[in-house]
Amino acid sequence: MAPGPAIRVLLCDDHAVVREGLARLLESTDGIEVVGSAADGEEGVVAAVQLRPDVILMDLAMPNLDGVGATRRISSEAPDARVVVLTSFSDHARIHEALDAGARGYLLKDAEAAEVVRAIRAAARGESPLDPRVARAVLARGTTPAAMDGMTTREREVLGLLGTGLPNKAIARQLGISEATVKAHLTRIFRQIGVTDRTQAAIWARDHRIPVP
Numbered sequence: 001m002a003p004g005p006a007i008r009v010l011l012c013d014d015h016a017v018v019r020e021g022l023a024r025l026l027e028s029t030d031g032i033e034v035v036g037s038a039a040d041g042e043e044g045v046v047a048a049v050q051l052r053p054d055v056i057l058m059d060l061a062m063p064n065l066d067g068v069g070a071t072r073r074i075s076s077e078a079p080d081a082r083v084v085v086l087t088s089f090s091d092h093a094r095i096h097e098a099l100d101a102g103a104r105g106y107l108l109k110d111a112e113a114a115e116v117v118r119a120i121r122a123a124a125r126g127e128s129p130l131d132p133r134v135a136r137a138v139l140a141r142g143t144t145p146a147a148m149d150g151m152t153t154r155e156r157e158v159l160g161l162l163g164t165g166l167p168n169k170a171i172a173r174q175l176g177i178s179e180a181t182v183k184a185h186l187t188r189i190f191r192q193i194g195v196t197d198r199t200q201a202a203i204w205a206r207d208h209r210i211p212v213p
Contacts, residue, residue, distance in 0.1 A: 010047055015059075040065060
């Protein structure tokens with residue numbers, strides 16, 4: 001079987017040495033192609049619209065337009081591009097700002113090269129790669145008792161099964177409901193626990209030991 005098309009990556013960082021180092025790493029990695037780079041957020045938005053990359057590695061601290069602002073605009077102007085933040089900032093406020101702006105993943109700059117490559121591939125598959133320290137910050141936003149108190153019994157069942165890694169179709173079959181109903185429950189669950197996708201919700205469910213029906 002012929003390999004699929006390479007994952008097209010755009011690099012956004014105001015430090016040339018970081019961009020060059022990432023480019024060397026990724027250009028030597030099978031299945032990944034660096035299609036461009038940008039030195040600030042404004043350049044990043046323009047490049048995202050023009051080049052239509054699959055994944056964007058985004059620094060947060062950049063001149064003219066920071067990474068959060070750039071991510072927000074890219075989410076609107078080039079919605080198919082998946083932004084993965086790569087930054088030195090690990091404070092909860094920055095993490096939540098970036099994810100709320102539309103970032104699909106969040107890594108810290110002390111990540112190993114292999115972690116960066118895995119994150120790019122995960123984001124290209126539609127997943128949400130999060131550094132474990134970042135995942136804890138994301139989960140902390142949804143740990144209030146009200147997050148569970150506001151759920152119906154069915155929503156708790158869906159969340160418990162999601163935590164086991166089951167896809168929507170299998171959850172629907174096990175609970176005797178339609179897949180569309182599962183998706184509707186998940187939409188409300190995400191809002192209740194303060195996450196943006198099923199990967200984060202599954203982590204939340206496992207961390208909180210949500211019982212499996």
